[in-house]
Amino acid sequence: MKKIVLGILAHVDAGKTTLTESVLYLSKAIRTLGRVDHGDAFLDYNVQERNRGITIFSKQAVFNWNDCQITLIDTPGHVDFSTEMERTLQVLDYAILVISGIDGVQVHSETIWKLLQHYQIPTFIFINKMDNIHANKEELLSELKKRLNEQCYDFENLDDDFYENIALNNEVLLEYYLKHNTLPKEMLIEEIIKRQLFPCFFGSALKMEGIDTFLNEFTSYIKEKEYPEDFGARVFKISHDKQGNRLTHLKITGGTLKTKAQIGKDEKVDQIRIYSGNKYQLVNEVKAGDICVIKGFKNIMAGQGLGIEEEIIQPVLSPYMDYRIILPEDHDWHQTLEKLSLLAQEDPQLHINYNNHTQEIHVQLMGAIQIEVLKNLINERFGLNVSFDHGKIIYKETILEAVEGVGHFEPLRHYAEVHLLLEPGKPGSGLEYGVNCKDEVLSSSYQRLILTHLKEKEHLGVLTGSAITDMKITLISGKAHLKHTEGGDFREATYRAVRQGLKSTKSILLEPYFDFTLELPVEFLSKAIYDIEAMKGSFVMPDIHREVVSITGSAPVSRMQNYQSEVINYTKGKGRLICQVAGYHPCQDEDEVIKQINYDSETDKDNPTGSVFCSHGAGYNVKWDEVEKHMHIPLQLKKTSRIEEKYQQTTKFDDADKELEEIFTKTYGPVKNRNFMKETPRKLLNEPVYKHIPECYLIDGYNVIHSWPDLKELAKDNLDAARSRLIDIMCNYQGYKKCILILVFDAYKVKDNLGSSYKYHNIYIVYTKEAQTADMYIERTTHELASKYSITVATSDALEQLIVLGQGAKRISSRELRLEIEYLDKEKLAEFKSRQPKGYNYLLQDLKKYHKE
Structure with missing residues (x-):
């Protein structure tokens, strides 16, 4: 039997939960069919989910269909919980993207599509709500091809043109097609795996139309992954059960895992649970391809790899707003921070932290719905009635030119020097790390240690103290001392090398942008265009030969985040604004923002830019711009010539x-x-x-x-x-x-x-x-x-x-x-002035001269 991990994803109100219910009911995994509007959906068992009618937390269910055992992971569809959705993508074999036949491809659908592409997940598309009279199959398929991928095809009606088009993907397919005038299913399966083909199916989840056909075709076009024999696992979620036990959700990506097994030095497997909904069964062993939950792990975090999965996966999406948590009067923030740290384990993107300078607890969130959910969650779990301030935009920083950063740490009886190459990356690429250093220069164990230090901390920029992004940091040289290099020396040197490099090059401030769709009556078009331009946004002019127009574009979050209420007011409720965070772009008002934040990189003691050297048995500080005069290893990058500098x-x-x-x-x-x-x-x-x-x-x-x-x-x-x-x-x-x-x-x-x-x-x-x-x-x-x-x-x-x-x-x-x-x-x-005659010409001077004559 094929073993598959399948994720189901969609924009909000596409009918994802309804489709999930239908699949589980038809496969006999559940006996009664639940509904979102009735508050009894099988996987939306959380109180807040049932009250709001949306999926907030990713959950799993196991069912069988034909020759496949499928672990289905249901994910949130609301934009505010996109980070929860993204974490599940790390463990999927296949994905189903649900599109509403009424609304078509939404902005959030495109965001999900980009994530699926980033994680290279083979994807099937189910177009739902086709029972609605406004759903048009041909128009929807055309939209899928235009906005998602040209290789989206209706798999319910394969014809000669389909095989001919797919054959153009590569020479092997073309050669086979020219000989046989068709393509075998095995070749189509490989094209799906390579994301060169996206099967599309149409139906109605509410009326259970087309679901059987979809499941039959889906299970015939998938292939089980091949896994290595050595143990490996990928952690995608941390949660806590009702008894407060810490649960680690992971996928086995190699070998097997048994109860009582030891992972590393301090982690032990007490229980292995296989969940389906909110119920589970205990097993003694899980194998490659299984999704399971481990009770017993204490410090393993979401995104972490175990065994052969050494790499830590950095998420693409991140919150764009920072909020201060306002505690009840006379409440101990130490105890609160300790409790909130449990939530930070479950959702690392919350970035819950305590600011020592302002003595405030801050959290990073995606939107208003997430604020309400978090507020209720804190009350339910810890009995705390907290509130939040209005929040502020989370800025980021990157660099415009490559630079070599140098960090040196040498107080008495300590020694480490690190040289890092900092290079600008592609927009949206986040942070990438690499090594280009020979073992004879610095041992491989120290190289791995430096990489660990680079990844363990959120490094701050020097313009506003915001997190850095979109750059590659490469270790290019370093030096240790046989006697004096202690634990933590390379941590200090690494941190300082990053900051010294940032100070030595040109940085730029980035701000989050929305991709938006604004739908409104045509009589309000000029008002909308004026507003968008005032917000320094860009847009595509709509077809104005209709009563209702749709404007698509992008604009800074700082200017558009409260625009929804304005749209409702000036259109008298007839307008609709849909926004989706589209990543970070150069800040429109960089000078003003930098001045307002008023960050001084030289007084940030937690993130020093200089280095520590030693002379005559005593350590002394050296400013960042003087480090090159004191460092022990020469620069690895060639200096720019004087003529180039000029x-x-x-x-x-x-x-x-x-x-x-x-x-x-x-x-x-x-x-x-x-x-x-x-x-x-x-x-x-x-x-x-x-x-x-x-x-x-x-x-x-x-x-x-x-x-x-x-x-x-x-x-x-x-x-x-x-x-x-x-x-x-x-x-x-x-x-x-x-x-x-x-x-x-x-x-x-x-x-x-x-x-x-x-x-x-x-x-x-x-x-x-x-x-x-x-x-x-x-x-x-x-x-x-x-x-x-x-x-x-x-x-x-x-x-x-x-x-x-x-x-x-x-x-x-x-x-x-x-x-x-x-x-x-x-x-x-x-x-x-330089061309004017020298000297003075006093009034009437010439007249006196003529008078004498």
Whole structure:
């Protein structure tokens, strides 16, 4: 019998729990059919789950179908509990993604899809609620292909075109198809395993239509994994039973595990439980492929690997809000923190911690529903009635350039030095670790120890003290002492190496973004577009030939998190906003946020940036920027030559463009039409970068007005006056630059507006047409002119900057534009004064001269 671990995942209200009930009922795993709305679903047995009608905690059930024994893991569908859902993905053999036939692919569906891709889980798709008259099979399948993957196919109706399309996946399939005009099931099974094929099925879980067909086809298209003989296991969850026993949920990934077995030095298997719902049976042994629960483990954590599974899996999703827990008066925070630590074991992403400086307990959460659930859970488990503050955004930091970080720890009778290479990673990649150090330089045992220290702590950035992300940290050298290296020395050196590297390179602040879908009546479209642009978001213009429009896009969480209530108010309840955290992107208001947080990396005693050296028997501290003068191992990276350093320092605008280009290239690939001259000496001679191509400046007018304090104040009283003032400034600026200058103003809100453009003195002024923003005009114009002109776009919209950079343009922020204009004004004034004749010309001086004559 094939043994399979199957996960069932969906966006909220897709009917996932109903489908689970139907599967368990038809397989005779349960005798009565429960329902969510009746509060008696088999796997939603928690009180809060039944009260709210949603799945909050992942749970399992075991059933048989045909020749398969399937352990089904039900996961939460609500966005707030996405981290609970993600932890189960680490142990799945296959997944079922449930899509609502009424709602189609939702934003959260796409997030789940990306996670399934990240963990490389073969996936079947069940489109539910097809009994509804609004469900259209062809439209849904087309949407699946467009938004998820082109290889989504209706497996209830396989035809010749299907086999022909699948045959194009690789040469082996194509060769077989050309000979036999079909493909065998074995080949299709392998394509499913490789995520090159995604079978789709349609039905109704509530009416149990199509469920039998789906299960029959599913079990015929799956394959049992092959496991090694050596013991291995992957922990995906920690929980506690009603008696307070700590339970460790894991999947056996190799060999066997028996009761009374010893894991490591301190962990022992007291019981092995096989759960189905909230009931379990005790067994003496589990084998590879089994999901089980161990009673007896004390310190093993979720995400940890046992035996041959050495690697710790870092989650992709993380909370984006930090809340302070407000305790009842006169309550001991020490006891509370000890109790809350049990919840942190069950959900490591809560990051429950005590801040020594503020003497506060903080927790990281995903949203309002999770807050209410956690509040009730604390009350149920510990009898504590706590509350939460309004919370604050969790920022993160990353680096823009590679750097070698050095940490040295050498107080008396201690010694360790560590050299780490810190490199920028892909957006959303998290932290990766590696080793590029020879054993003769540093023993392998010390290398493993340093890697452990890198992974055991959340390292903080130097801009705001926020956690670092999206970088690879590689051990490239180190040194120990035969007598004086003690336990903990390499921990100190490793931590300091990370911080010294961060101080020695350029960092950037990241903030969380929402992917959103905004559905509302067409008469509120202009209001919605204005709001999204005010929130510095981006969006795709909808088809406005309908009564209800759907806008999709992304925006900073800090600006959009309370927008739902505004949508309800101005649409009179007819609008709907659906948001899903889409990861971290460069912070829109970096300077302002850094100033507000007011973090000083040099006074953070828990995270020092410098090192400790020893001289004449006494240790002494060395600041981060002096470490290279004292370190014992030379730098492993080649120094940048002086001529390159001088090239990098020629203008700050070039540096900023270079940083943005690096971010863009990592995210979207190489930049097109970027004609930078590579000859450094030519740059040092101040020759133009685009020597043979005329310059064209595109200025986002209203963005500049709202970015310059004086124009912003003027606009409050008289927008026309602010616009006229900016036009005059741009005329002067064009005179300095001798370029083509196009000043663009939004006019998309004017109904039936066809747009206009005209020449004013020496510049061109454009007013955009209806439903066309300045960003859209600039993006299109950049695309059209990039091959003929050296384009520079002036805007402070970070997303627009990325877009135009991808079209081959340079960019300058509105603030930098102001600084350049002020600099040119001073320079030209100084130049004018230098040309004036020397000496003085007093009033009537010449008249006296003529009078004498």
